[in-house]
Amino acid sequence: MAARKFDSKALAKGVFSILVFLVLWEIGSRSKQWIALDAFSWLRDMLEAFGFRSKYLPWIGAIPAPSAVLVAWKDVLFDAGYWHSWYMSGARVFGGFIAAMLVGIPFGLALAVSRTVHGIGFPVFELLRPIPPLAWVPASIIFWPTQELSIAFVTFLDAFYTVVINVVGGAKSIDVRFFQAAQSMGSSKADIFRRVILPGTLPSIVVGSAVGMGITWEVVVAAEMISGGGSQVGGTSGGGLGFFIWNSYVGGSYEQIVVGMISIGIAGYISSELLRHFGKYLTPWLRLR
Amino acid sequence: MSENHVPRPVVASGEIAVRGVSKSYGEAHLAREVVKDCDFTIERGKLTVMIGPSGCGKSTLIRLLAGFEMPDKGSILLDGQPITGPSRDRLVVFQETALFPWLTTWDNILYGPRARGEVTPQTLEFAEFLLNKVGLREFRHKYPTQLSGGMQRRAELARAMINNPQIMILDEPFRGLDAMTKELMWEYYANLYEESGRTNFFVTTDIDEAVFLADRMLIMTNIPTQVRAVIEVDVPRPRRLADMVTSDRANAVKMEALAILHEEAMKSFSRGSKAAADFVEAYARRSAKA
Ligand SMILES: Nc1ncnc2c1ncn2[C@@H]1O[C@H](COP(=O)(O)OP(=O)(O)O)[C@@H](O)[C@H]1O
Numbered sequence: 252m253a254a255r256k257f258d259s260k261a262l263a264k265g266v267f268s269i270l271v272f273l274v275l276w277e278i279g280s281r282s283k284q285w286i287a288l289d290a291f292s293w294l295r296d297m298l299e300a301f302g303f304r305s306k307y308l309p310w311i312g313a314i315p316a317p318s319a320v321l322v323a324w325k326d327v328l329f330d331a332g333y334w335h336s337w338y339m340s341g342a343r344v345f346g347g348f349i350a351a352m353l354v355g356i357p358f359g360l361a362l363a364v365s366r367t368v369h370g371i372g373f374p375v376f377e378l379l380r381p382i383p384p385l386a387w388v389p390a391s392i393i394f395w396p397t398q399e400l401s402i403a404f405v406t407f408l409d410a411f412y413t414v415v416i417n418v419v420g421g422a423k424s425i426d427v428r429f430f431q432a433a434q435s436m437g438s439s440k441a442d443i444f445r446r447v448i449l450p451g452t453l454p455s456i457v458v459g460s461a462v463g464m465g466i467t468w469e470v471v472v473a474a475e476m477i478s479g480g481g482s483q484v485g486g487t488s489g490g491g492l493g494f495f496i497w498n499s500y501v502g503g504s505y506e507q508i509v510v511g512m513i514s515i516g517i518a519g520y521i522s523s524e525l526l527r528h529f530g531k532y533l534t535p536w537l538r539l540r
Numbered sequence: 541m542s543e544n545h546v547p548r549p550v551v552a553s554g555e556i557a558v559r560g561v562s563k564s565y566g567e568a569h570l571a572r573e574v575v576k577d578c579d580f581t582i583e584r585g586k587l588t589v590m591i592g593p594s595g596c597g598k599s600t601l602i603r604l605l606a607g608f609e610m611p612d613k614g615s616i617l618l619d620g621q622p623i624t625g626p627s628r629d630r631l632v633v634f635q636e637t638a639l640f641p642w643l644t645t646w647d648n649i650l651y652g653p654r655a656r657g658e659v660t661p662q663t664l665e666f667a668e669f670l671l672n673k674v675g676l677r678e679f680r681h682k683y684p685t686q687l688s689g690g691m692q693r694r695a696e697l698a699r700a701m702i703n704n705p706q707i708m709i710l711d712e713p714f715r716g717l718d719a720m721t722k723e724l725m726w727e728y729y730a731n732l733y734e735e736s737g738r739t740n741f742f743v744t745t746d747i748d749e750a751v752f753l754a755d756r757m758l759i760m761t762n763i764p765t766q767v768r769a770v771i772e773v774d775v776p777r778p779r780r781l782a783d784m785v786t787s788d789r790a791n792a793v794k795m796e797a798l799a800i801l802h803e804e805a806m807k808s809f810s811r812g813s814k815a816a817a818d819f820v821e822a823y824a825r826r827s828a829k830a
């Protein structure tokens with residue numbers, strides 16, 4: 252009961268802070284000035300006194316107000332193309348993410364338990380890792396037969412790195428006493444892998460996948476923008492939310508840009524929550540701390 | 541299930557002979573000898589307690605007995621056969637808890653039999669028996685982090701005993717428990733040992749623990765460690781703490797052991813060891829209390 256009470260309080264705080272944010276944004280936007288209120292004009296004067304010219308400063312007044320965004324949102328809400336953008340981005344994120352897990356977890360575990368795999372695989376891995384995923388976009392477009400595959404590949408890449416690093420770190424940090432205990436109780440190597448290394452690494456896999464999921468959303472949107480969203484599937488809406496934003500920008504619909512941004516925020520939040528719940532379900536012993 | 545029905549398969553107890561064992565860590569001129577020409581026997585069916593100052597090399601000896609590491613020199617024999625690696629013949633209960641955090645009490649206890657694919661109805665019955673024995677029936681579905689320190693140690697004892705090792709090796713298993721829990725654990729453990737009659741090897745720095753539990757006491761020198769003296773603790777079993785406090789024989793053993801430990805500490809103290817100074821102080825305080 253106490254926990255529930257605390258939760259509703261936290262929820263109220265969260266709603267309150269979002270409301271305050273929206274109100275400030277609305278005021279700032281309607282003021283049509285670079286900083287929300289005249290009350291802040293002293294700040295502008297001060298900055299100008301230091302040589303900052305207001306034309307170099309961000310202009311909140313140029314951003315559509317939340318009310319205008321809401322109206323724009325209402326317009327696309329029943330537009331199948333908008334939801335198709337969600338679907339396309341979501342499919343790419345989950346595709347890339349699941350591929351990263353499927354390849355990354357076994358590869359990470361192999362790196363952690365086998366000296367040979369580590370010796371051969373790790374130098375290459377470490378060499379490729381510092382290359383940011385977006386730098387892969389052009390090469391990826393050339394390399395993969397379809398645009399769709401090249402976006403999927405770039406989406407996959409960074410989540411893969413994150414998962415592998417977490418799996419290796421998690422497996423290496425398992426206390427040696429657990430191995431000794433398992434050995435002295437007669438565990439074979441395969442058994443130790445299944446019953447010590449796997450569960451011992453699971454918390455790191457969960458953390459790694461949560462981080463990986465966040466990265467996947469970042470990358471997919473950028474990749475959709477860069478590649479022009481020109482997926483052959485489904486015309487413009489086949490470009491996903493990233494292209495939805497880009498397209499709105501090109502089309503001059505600033506309200507829709509914000510709609511796209513918020514949509515990505517919501518989509519990212521939902522995927523993280525899903526993952527968090529699944530992670531908790533996988534690691535019940537961590538819930539008790 | 542009735543208390544006196546013990547569904548335990550009979551397993552021969554083992555005897556371990558340590559012969560001229562030395563072990564160093566570090567390379568070349570940085571090498572430090574931790575165990576030096578060490579000789580002792582862990583006798584069949586007895587509870588042998590090793591007592592020595594902190595950092596003298598007791599855990600190192602245990603890693604050698606368990607087969608996690610190999611001696612640089614000398615040999616360790618289990619019933620005449622050299623030890624080549626870890627085995628369920630020699631189960632180790634560690635200084636800190638090594639219960640698997642991802643398994644419940646029940647699954648932790650059954651780890652060994654499951655790992656070896658030896659789960660039979662008798663095993664489950666024995667697990668049930670041990671769970672009751674260590675007083676954790678209500679906690680079978682709890683994870684280690686949900687157990688108190690004392691409960692964790694008891695779960696670990698059960699997890700070791702279900703494997704019917706030929707010899708149980710315990711490295712300061714009750715260190716860090718509060719005084720009252722510790723005394724309860726001594727009785728629990730002594731009771732488990734007395735019922736099983738299995739070879740046990742128990743390492744401690746606590747003189748009261750040593751005297752209460754031991755059939756034989758090995759008193760160790762400071763690092764590099766060797767056996768300095770062996771005392772037979774011929775106090776009848778089953779033992780109860782209350783009886784031990786008033787037992788003349790137990791007190792005599794304690795005094796004898798303290799005298800040796802003290803002498804040992806003075807020796808290293810005169811060589812200027814800080815650890816030894818702490819040791820002298822700690823044991824002086826203990827003997828004053830006794
Ligand atoms: N793996 C190791 N590498 C280097 N030194 C070690 C290692 N293990 C133990 N030592 C040293 O050996 C000494 C004895 O350690 P240990 O066997 O743990 O003592 P005890 O269990 O009696 O307290 C310590 O001084 C420690 O620094």
Ligand SMILES: [Mg+2]
Nearest residue numbers: 598599635712
């Ligand atoms: Mg130790």
